[in-house]
Amino acid sequence: MTEETKRLLESIDTPNDLKRLDVSQLEQVCSELREFIIDQVSTNPGHFGAGLGVVELTVALHYVFNTPYDKLIWDVGHQAYPHKILTGRRKQFHTNRKYKGLSGFPKMDESEYDAFGVGHSSTSISAALGMAIAAKMNKESRHVVAIIGDGSMTAGLAFEGLNNAGIDKSDLLVILNDNNMAIDANVGALKEYLLDITTSKSYNKMRKDVWNILGNLERLGPVARRYVKKIESGVKTALLQQSNLFQSLNFRYFGPIDGHDVERLTQVLNDLKDIPGPKLLHVLTKKGKGYKPAEEDQTIWHAPGVFDKETGLRETTPVDQIVPPRYQDVFGETIVELAEKNPKILGITPAMPSGCSLNIMMEKMPSRAFDVGIAEQHAVTFSAGLAAAGYIPYCNIYSSFMQRAYDNVIHDVALQNLDVVFCLDRGGIVGEDGPTHHGMFDIGFFRIIPNMVVAAPMNEVELRNMMYTAQLGGKGPFSIRYPRGRGVTHDWKQPFTEIEVGKGRTISEGNDVAFVTLGHPGNYAQTAVTRLAKQGIAVGLYDMRFAKPLDEELLHSILKRYRHIITVEDGALQGGFGSAVLEFMADNGYTNSITRLGAPDRFIEHGTVQQLHKDCGIDPESLFQTALKAAMELPTAAETIRK
Known part of the structure; x- marks a missing residue:
């Protein structure tokens, strides 16, 4: 990359900086932006293919619309990296998805340009409609744009939003980013419907001329607009030999257009700004655009991990390093x-x-x-x-x-x-x-x-x-x-054995203090128990297996034997497994001392699993310290330890 091309992206800290450029320079911005994402994500893993696919669309949106006054609502958010980079976070982007760094998704308290927080799919249309109606009620001339993928469009919530938006006259633009992919390849009838639209040769041959003619007529006033709608609908229905799904929901349908032609996108978006009411722009993109390996295997390159940007080779576990399965x-x-x-x-x-x-x-x-x-x-x-x-x-x-x-x-x-x-x-x-x-x-x-x-x-x-x-x-x-990630054993393909529902198991017995665990964190507790044993402290460990039904017989045995119980779970403490044990104790008159470990009553931010488990107090070191402290505070145990 030359110094000249570097200079362009490095001068863009806000969309206002982008708007100072001539439209002919936007292709260069797109090239730089795509290269920046490749550089960053190759060494700091994150979502990859989705962002590359919307580079031109993102540049055009921020070039045309007055963000953050105008609202851009990204669906899911896998594709929001170009948006973040253009909205003041380029210099911090190396912290993306890192502990206490930038979030990997749009987040309202991170930037005024993130109009709505997302992480699950299909929410954009409903949220955008709410903002569009609010703008109308406040008499604001605010544009609201929802950008949703064809994969996200399969969810019921997306259709609920479309159905509601179609009966309102709010200035809402929905951009359907059609790349035929979610994380895996899309499935279902909607996929086939969109494919029919995008591959109709007659329609695609005529749509540009029709669009230009109708756009000129529409400027003549409200009477002309009524005729425009009828002509537009009739042309599309005739050419596609079917009624248009989106138009049947009272959306003006435009497209499909090339989502990688940034100058054409800016022209179309500028035209759509002047058309009132709910509109849908169908944009065709390629997930992973501009990076050949990502274009060829879009599922793997959705979030590829660390990779060599020159060769496309992904970092993998060495063949001589045997690890437990995921x-x-x-x-x-x-x-x-x-x-x-x-x-x-x-x-x-x-x-x-x-x-x-x-x-x-x-x-x-x-x-x-x-x-x-x-x-x-x-x-x-x-x-x-x-x-x-x-x-x-x-x-x-x-x-x-x-x-x-x-x-x-x-x-x-x-x-x-x-x-x-x-x-x-x-x-x-x-x-x-x-x-x-x-x-x-x-x-x-x-x-x-x-x-x-x-x-x-x-x-x-x-x-x-x-x-x-x-x-x-x-x-x-x-x-x-069960958790994300790897287990703990290599010898896992053993003959099946039925487990009695509601029955836990004893891993080890101890004195005065016991871990009562649910799920994978029991392995962390086992590490802590082994370490404590080396210091002469015997701590019990019980894998309950079931949060419901609880193994009441085993719990009675534990509560009669140990004075201090430590429950451990990888989940919310409020109403979780530890709460179930507390309820059992209250119902049966037990007054043992109990410490509940798990996620506190707040949303846990991003970071490595190890960092976040430490924050929640359920990593092996935290469990060791918690059990040690409990043992030292019990008189008989402390006396034994001192001896």
Whole structure:
């Protein structure tokens, strides 16, 4: 890159700086911006392909609209890196997704240019409509733009927003960023519908001329506008041989246009500013645009980790370094094993086949694994329908995404006591994605639902056995939550063993102090117990396995033996596993001293899993110190230690 090209991006600290450039210079800005993202993300991992795909669109939006007065609402936020770089955060971008650094997603308290915080998909249209109506009520001439991907458009919430916006005359522009991808390839009828539009040769041949003619007519006044709408709709319907979905919702539909032609984008956006009412601009982009490996394998390069920007080689684990498997891969391989034995088992995921490893089953058993698109509510009720018909669906949804389908879990599954197995990937702290993706609340919100089993494995073997147990029949709703990342054992492919529902296990016994754990953090407690034993302090460790039903027999035994109990969970303390133990103690008259460890009553920010576990007090060192302090404060234990 020459000094001249460097100088252009380095002079842009706000969109006002961008507006001082001639439109002919915007292509250079796009080139620099794309190179800057490649430089940064290659060494500081984050979301990659989505941002590269909207470079031109982002530049055009900030060039045309008066941000932050005009509002840009990014859907999900994977694609917001160019936006952040152009809005005063270029010099801080090296801290992106790092502990106490920039968030990887738009965040209202980070910048006035981040008009709405996002992290889950399909929220942009509803939020933008709220802002557009507020602007109209306040008599403000404010433009509001929602930028949503074709993958996010599959969610019910997006259609709810479109349906509502279509009956209002607010100045709302929805930009449909159509790249045929979410994280994995898009699925469903909407994908085929958009493909029909984008590949219609007749329509694409005539659309530019029609657009120019109609634009000139529209400027003649309200009477002409009525005719424009009729002509426009008739032309599009005739050429596409079908009515336009978006126009049927009372949106003016424009496009599709090339999302990588920055000068054309600025022209079109300027034209649309003058057209009142709800409008939808269909923009065609390529995820990973400008970086060949990302263009060729868009799923891998959604978030590739560290890579060599020159060669495209990604940093991987050395072949001679044997590491435990990822929990998601244990799920992916185990469901195939179980499905080979039980023909009633099916797999369901809402648009995350590679993220949860259901893609293993989709490859080996394509007729028995379903990607339903970004539609968590549908995934749950679809699973309920399958269960009502006698099948055993394993519905795999990230913990933080399951929040979106809570009503469906209660009414469609639990109320009818159907045999749906919920596999909640990413339960607990997930790391750099931050508060929108941490799975903090599932223990609390699932354990209050009647008929629901709430389980969490301490390791990979336990995960396999819980998955095996869940399909043995008549269990009703059965949830299994497990963390992002790797487990603890290499020898995990062991024969299946049924686990009695609601039964925990004793890992080690001790004196006066005991850890009572749920799930993977039991391994951290085990490390602390081993270290304490070397100092002559015997601390008990009990893996409860289930937050519901609790192993009451084991809890009675623990509470009668130990004076101080330390509960450990990777989730919210409020209403979580520790609260369940406290409730049991109160109901049974126990007055033991208890320390509850887990996530405090606040949203946990982004950072590494290790950093955030330390903040929550559940890393091995914190557990060691907590148990040591408890032991020293108990008279008999302290006396033993001194001797």
